[in-house]
Amino acid sequence: MSIPIVLLAAVSCIPYYYKYEKKKPQTREHVVLAVMTALTVISRMIFAPVPGFKPVAAMVMICGMAFGRESGFLCGSLSAFVSNFFFGQGPWTPFQMIAWGSIGWFSGMLNRTGQMEKRRIRTAVFGILAGIWYSLVMNLWVVIGAGEGLEWIRYGAVFITSLPVTAEYCVSNVLFLWILVPGFMKRLNRVKYKYGFFEF
Amino acid sequence: MKTVLSRLHPASAFVYLAGILIMAALNRHPWMTCTQLLCLGGIYLYYERRPGKILPFIGIILLSAVLNGVFVQRGNTAAVTAAGRTVTAEALLYGGNAGILLVNVLFLFSLWNRCFRQEHWVYLFGSAFPKLGVILSMAMNLIPKYRKQAEKFSNVRKELYKESAVRRAAAVCSMELTWAFESSMDQLDSMNARGYGTVKRSHFHLFQFGKRDGCFMAAAVLLFLINLYGFWKFYAHFYFYPEVRWGGFDLKDFCFVLCMGIQILLPLLFWEGGKKLCIR
Numbered sequence: 001m002s003i004p005i006v007l008l009a010a011v012s013c014i015p016y017y018y019k020y021e022k023k024k025p026q027t028r029e030h031v032v033l034a035v036m037t038a039l040t041v042i043s044r045m046i047f048a049p050v051p052g053f054k055p056v057a058a059m060v061m062i063c064g065m066a067f068g069r070e071s072g073f074l075c076g077s078l079s080a081f082v083s084n085f086f087f088g089q090g091p092w093t094p095f096q097m098i099a100w101g102s103i104g105w106f107s108g109m110l111n112r113t114g115q116m117e118k119r120r121i122r123t124a125v126f127g128i129l130a131g132i133w134y135s136l137v138m139n140l141w142v143v144i145g146a147g148e149g150l151e152w153i154r155y156g157a158v159f160i161t162s163l164p165v166t167a168e169y170c171v172s173n174v175l176f177l178w179i180l181v182p183g184f185m186k187r188l189n190r191v192k193y194k195y196g197f198f199e200f
Numbered sequence: 201m202k203t204v205l206s207r208l209h210p211a212s213a214f215v216y217l218a219g220i221l222i223m224a225a226l227n228r229h230p231w232m233t234c235t236q237l238l239c240l241g242g243i244y245l246y247y248e249r250r251p252g253k254i255l256p257f258i259g260i261i262l263l264s265a266v267l268n269g270v271f272v273q274r275g276n277t278a279a280v281t282a283a284g285r286t287v288t289a290e291a292l293l294y295g296g297n298a299g300i301l302l303v304n305v306l307f308l309f310s311l312w313n314r315c316f317r318q319e320h321w322v323y324l325f326g327s328a329f330p331k332l333g334v335i336l337s338m339a340m341n342l343i344p345k346y347r348k349q350a351e352k353f354s355n356v357r358k359e360l361y362k363e364s365a366v367r368r369a370a371a372v373c374s375m376e377l378t379w380a381f382e383s384s385m386d387q388l389d390s391m392n393a394r395g396y397g398t399v400k401r402s403h404f405h406l407f408q409f410g411k412r413d414g415c416f417m418a419a420a421v422l423l424f425l426i427n428l429y430g431f432w433k434f435y436a437h438f439y440f441y442p443e444v445r446w447g448g449f450d451l452k453d454f455c456f457v458l459c460m461g462i463q464i465l466l467p468l469l470f471w472e473g474g475k476k477l478c479i480r
Contacts, residue, residue: 028388085318091342145302
């Protein structure tokens with residue numbers, strides 16, 4: 001196992017957390033983030049018997065789309081951390097935090113104008129890309145967890161052997177996004193409008 | 201050991217566990233890896249109570265040795281020749297050593313998950329990032345609450361309507377989401393009413409950094425530094441190919457192996473005896 005890369009993954013969330021602390025966020029943001037994190041963790045626990053087929057990425061994307069990129073990142077990374085109390089912490093936790101956090105961040109980034117949630121095809125394409133990205137990040141953990149260093153040939157070999165799982169991630173992302181986005185976005189937008197979240 | 205570690209201040213326990221993790225991931229020298237394997241395996245066996253539990257880990261080491269032996273053709277000493285391929289002893293040993301490394305990390309994380317529980321993580325995380333610590337502990341608190349509520353919704357739907365399971369799941373999901381946000385507003389109001397976020401506040405936690413924790417932390421850091429020095433000076437380079445060269449086992453090696461053993465078994469020195477609950 002190569003310690004520098006694991007440490008790099010572990011500390012790479014910290015600047016963003018620090019930035020959030022500095023911003024002096026309001027109490028309502030805390031509550032919303034805690035609720036979204038709890039719902040994401042529960043969604044992972046419901047699908048615990050099916051390996052790989054989880055709505056976590058879809059939930060994180062919805063959080064990012066509804067509440068912005070910052071909330072998306074925090075929801076993704078915190079729900080990876082919290083849900084691993086039930087699934088087992090390990091050196092893979094930082095990689096999951098990074099992967100899901102970045103998925104949430106990008107979904108918030110792409111939905112700044114509120115265009116993505118209305119076009120289902122765009123959301124589906126983003127779901128596929130997110131599945132591939134998650135797989136790429138987790139392959140990094142597989143490569144460095146099993147061997148000495150990072151070699152491109154081994155990374156490629158791991159990528160090719162992980163293709164079925166990657167396809168599973170993509171299918172689950174697209175499926176859950178297709179089902180969840182219309183209903184969830186409607187309710188979350190209503191909640192946002194009713195309580196005036198994230199509008200200062 | 202579990203009781204010792206989980207009663208210590210989280211910072212001390214974290215320093216100890218992280219030190220072992222770094223040493224376990226750095227070391228390639230067989231003496232160091234085998235010392236770690238013996239100590240961590242002993243701890244694992246002590247908690248599992250059944251020797252059979254260790255078999256999968258032995259399987260990992262053997263599998264790693266055999267795979268490396270079959271696929272890697274380097275090394276001078278031929279151990280087995282079959283079907284035109286030569287399996288060298290060096291490749292077998294190298295694979296076994298890599299397997300031991302992986303097993304060490306697995307053993308360590310089983311100890312970590314045993315003694316480092318949610319409240320420890322929340323405390324550590326919360327002292328570094330107070331606001332995110334609040335979010336973390338709120339989320340932990342909300343999870344069982346939401347699960348119970350989802351069960352209630354599901355039971356009520358079962359009694360009220362005749363509908364397919366998929367439809368019920370969708371309805372429960374939708375109600376859960378709305379309910380979660382509406383009830384979180386109560387929480388928000390009560391937090392605001394109690395003045396959260398207006399002034400700097402003290403908060404309750406179970407851990408206090410005492411003399412014992414200080415001693416433990418100092419010992420852990422000292423042993424870690426000694427081992428790091430040993431790694432840097434003597435054990436950083438060990439070559440399996442083209443042939444294994446043993447340097448002999450002298451007093452210096454004995455000292456460093458002992459240090460490594462003490463670093464891992466450090467909580468034993470802080471044992472308080474029996475199952476007697478001790479309140480500081």
